[in-house]
Amino acid sequence: MNAHSPNSAAPSFDEMRKILRDLPGPDQEAQTKVVQRQTELTKPPGSLGRLEEIAEWLAAWQGRASPRVERPRIAVFAGMHGVAARGVSAYPPEVTGQMVKNFLSGGAAINQLAGSIDADLRIYELDLEHPTEDFTKGPAMNETRTANAMAYGMMAAEPGIDVLCLGEMGIANTTTAATLCAALFGGTGADWAGPGTGVQGKALAHKITVIDEALAHHRALIAERDPLALLAAVGGEEFAAIAGAVLAARMGRIPVLLDGYACTAAAAVLHAIDRHALDHCLVAHRSAEPGHTRLLEAIGQRPLLDFGMRLGEASAAALAVPLLKAAAACHNGMATFAQAGVSSKNA
């Protein structure tokens, strides 16, 4: 974990901005081939609905006319938040490290979900010994720590992976997500906060107050509208790592499945810089955390599933992988009208 050493050669924010100015686009040739083949397969046009859109999306971002979902990776980033000390979660901050141990010994939900799809599950620990600063009193991180965490996240997008599922573990990260969303897209604590792990009533009112305190503290910075600066000020290490992973996946032609509220909020930093920066990402589900629905609207994403889940850990991203596998299987494996001797549509 020397990604956090001040001497490491992580790109600066300026270098990240340069990468963002020159993002690769979709492979239009692969996309055109998919669209053409869809018309030849033995089904009425459009009858596979969103599966057809997914096949096209996979091909466009993998840069291959035959989309492949054989080597999914699940990357879960764990981080510690200073704001957790303000009592914004139903659980104490030490649960983050305890859950990392649980991931490593196979006892968490994500272990079962990853096993059920034969995915390569990796846990990426940020600096769990040193929580970020409490962002109601100052910036959560400086630029170096943020950029180092982004660089660490970039390592998850290794060549050979077909699809990258992203998720997080970090007590208080629905507070971080809500604050970051309000900073990026406007609104107040009440607009973006929800129960997270289960805070209700007075505890939820306190969570909202904490978010509003943070928004008031960083008012001048928020007015500058610099998404990377906001990621540093009111984000967290695992948020920066997820943003880095999304960016590296784009460069490496790996489509991405985003998980719930915290994960989508992290990726939304890139959307706030360039509204096409998440075109290679799909949001796996609509989290039961209410802020997620608002966020999905802000970034123009239609989630794949709506299962009432609110766990994090990349759980819903893992759950959505079979939909991508099904889309690729139909597209690649179905017979054409000519091959099967099936009559095509009446003239």
Ligand SMILES: Cc1cc2ncn([C@H]3O[C@H](COP(=O)(O)O)[C@@H](O)[C@H]3O)c2cc1C
């Ligand atoms: C045992 C346990 C396992 C989890 N796995 C994911 N989260 C989820 O809950 C946390 C966010 O909610 P909040 O903002 O309310 O703290 C994150 O760690 C998230 O990944 C968990 C939370 C707990 C308690």
Ligand SMILES: O=C(O)c1cccnc1
């Ligand atoms: O949607 C999420 O990411 C989420 C919701 C509640 C708790 N932790 C994560």
